[in-house]
Amino acid sequence: MNLYGFSQEHGFQKSQKGNEGLSLPVKLVEKSYDHFLVPKHVMLSKEQAAELLKKYNLTLDQLPKISSKDSAIAEYKPVKDEMVKIIRNSPTAGKTVYYRRVI
Numbered sequence: 579m580n581l582y583g584f585s586q587e588h589g590f591q592k593s594q595k596g597n598e599g600l601s602l603p604v605k606l607v608e609k610s611y612d613h614f615l616v617p618k619h620v621m622l623s624k625e626q627a628a629e630l631l632k633k634y635n636l637t638l639d640q641l642p643k644i645s646s647k648d649s650a651i652a653e654y655k656p657v658k659d660e661m662v663k664i665i666r667n668s669p670t671a672g673k674t675v676y677y678r679r680v681i
Contacts, residue, residue, distance in 0.1 A: 617666040619650045622677075627661040630677065644678035656680040 622630070631638065638659055646656045656662070657680065664676040 617664050620663040621654045622661040638679050641679040643681045646680050
């Protein structure tokens with residue numbers, strides 16, 4: 579057990595900063611998209627994306643962006659201008675859905 583009440587047996591390690599003072603422990607997560615705080619990400623097909631853009635009278639440029647290197651979608655190997663559907667759990671609304679364009 580260390581100063582922060584965490585031990586290495588629970589998967590926590592000190593950051594790699596060195597001995598320049600106290601550093602907070604960092605929990606190592608093998609796959610960040612499996613973490614309970616990361617919302618579900620779904621890649622949309624071209625047909626689904628076109629239907630969605632038509633339904634809401636949008637262009638691809640009007641959507642918020644997400645990097646193709648984002649760890650939540652990197653496993654899908656996304657290509658520029660594909661669309662991602664993000665489903666978040668909400669305590670008030672149940673589930674909320676967001677859409678992003680891959681850059």
